[in-house]
Structures are given as structure tokens and as C-alpha cells.
Amino acid sequence: SQQGEEDPQALSIQEGENATMNCSYKTSINNLQWYRQNSGRGLVHLILIRSNEREKHSGRLRVTLDTSKKSSSLLITASRAADTASYFCATVLNTGGFKTIFGAGTRLFVKA
Amino acid sequence: KAGVTQTPRYLIKTRGQQVTLSCSPISGHRSVSWYQQTPGQGLQFLFEYFSETQRNKGNFPGRFSGRQFSNSRSEMNVSTLELGDSALYLCASSKELYQETQYFGPGTRLLVL
Numbered sequence: 035s036q037q038g039e040e041d042p043q044a045l046s047i048q049e050g051e052n053a054t055m056n057c058s059y060k061t062s063i064n065n066l067q068w069y070r071q072n073s074g075r076g077l078v079h080l081i082l083i084r085s086n087e088r089e090k091h092s093g094r095l096r097v098t099l100d101t102s103k104k105s106s107s108l109l110i111t112a113s114r115a116a117d118t119a120s121y122f123c124a125t126v127l128n129t130g131g132f133k134t135i136f137g138a139g140t141r142l143f144v145k146a
Numbered sequence: 147k148a149g150v151t152q153t154p155r156y157l158i159k160t161r162g163q164q165v166t167l168s169c170s171p172i173s174g175h176r177s178v179s180w181y182q183q184t185p186g187q188g189l190q191f192l193f194e195y196f197s198e199t200q201r202n203k204g205n206f207p208g209r210f211s212g213r214q215f216s217n218s219r220s221e222m223n224v225s226t227l228e229l230g231d232s233a234l235y236l237c238a239s240s241k242e243l244y245q246e247t248q249y250f251g252p253g254t255r256l257l258v259l
Binding site for chain 1: 150179181188189190191194201202203204234236238243244246247248249250251252253255
């Protein structure tokens with residue numbers, strides 16, 4: 035099973051609404067990252083939150099981290115059609131070497 | 147600065163063949179990681195190279211291999227291709243090993259027939 039699992043799997047909203055995506059993970063982490071992927075392309079790093087942080091902002095993005103629940107959420111405010119993409123959370127596992135483990139992703143569709 | 151580039155962008159091969167994919171990291175980045183993305187398995191870590199040495203490896207069979215050159219460019223090779231190897235192969239670079247932020251290339255889409 036994957037280290038990070040996002041929910042919902044898919045989300046469809048109207049432009050201007052807020053979109054919230056959640057990520058759960060299994061082991062302790064040093065940090066958690068969120069990435070965006072436009073259809074079939076490479077990933078773009080959005081934001082990184084460290085284990086000693088509870089909330090972080092970047093433009094219209096707000097990320098929260100609850101290490102007691104092993105979960106994180108990504109909030110996109112005032113969504114735009116251009117936000118249509120898949121969003122992935124990622125954590126780094128140290129299993130005799132560091133590996134970045136991605137969740138299954140949330141597909142966000144913003145209708146104009 | 148130019149971003150991460152991957153070549154070729156698209157590739158069609160038949161079962162049993164082998165394939166080599168190339169990745170040029172951002173200038174000054176010394177670490178290159180490779181990922182396989184499929185609809186069924188999602189994004190899976192293949193391996194990471196730093197200073198021409200493989201530093202980390204995911205759970206893939208030995209048919210998947212890679213290397214890194216002195217200029218940090220990396221190649222990955224898949225031998226004896228199987229239908230299940232059809233995927234988007236993504237390369238990511240970072241300045242140093244175990245860097246938290248990775249910069250991804252556009253990917254190479256491989257179709258195995």
C-alpha cells in the first residue's frame with residue numbers, strides 16, 4: 035500500500051469555489067510535499083511543510099499538517115479553470131535509502 | 147535556467163525489445179531520480195543517482211537499470227520490454243542528494259505493443 039493516500043480521488047467544482055484535498059500517510063515523516071500535474075505532464079512542486087509546522091500558505095494555497103493523525107490537507111481558494119490538474123502528496127521514506135513516495139492523487143476539475 | 151529535459155518524448159516499442167531514455171537535469175543539479183507512472187500503480191520510484199552512483203532503488207526488477215554521467219545527465223534502460231512497462235517515465239532533478247524539492251521533466255511516454 036502507498037505511504038500517501040489522497041482523498042477524494044476526484045473533485046469537480048465551479049470556478050471561484052474552494053477545493054480541499056486530503057492526504058493520509060502511515061509512517062513518521064520529516065516533511066510532506068504537494069505537487070501538481072497537468073494532464074500527462076511532469077509534476078510541479080507546490081509547497082513543502084515540515085513536521086514541526088502546522089500550517090503553511092503560498093498564494094491561494096494553504097496546507098495543513100496534523101502529525102498526530104498522520105494527515106495533511108491542501109486548500110486551493112478561489113479556484114480557476116487553470117487549476118484543473120491532478121494533485122499529489124509526497125513523503126520521503128528512509129528505508130536504507132531515501133525514497134519519495136507519492137500518493138495516488140486527487141483529480142481536480144474546475145468548471146468555468 | 148532551462149528546466150529538466152527528457153528525450154524522447156514519445157516512444158513505441160514491441161515486447162522483448164529494449165529502450166533507453168535520457169534525462170538532462172537543471173544546470174547545477176547533481177541528483178537525478180526516475181519514476182514510473184501508470185494508471186494502475188500511480189507514481190513509483192525507480193532509482194536515484196548522484197555523482198554517477200546509484201544511491202537509492204525502488205522495487206523494480208533488474209530489467210530496469212540506469213546510469214549517470216559526469217555532467218549529471220542520466221539514462222535509464224529497460225530490457226526485454228513487457229506490455230506492463232507501458233507508462234510515463236518521469237525524471238526529476240535536485241541540487242543535492244535527498245533534496246526535498248525535486249524538479250520534474252515532461253516525461254517520456256512509452257508504449258509497448
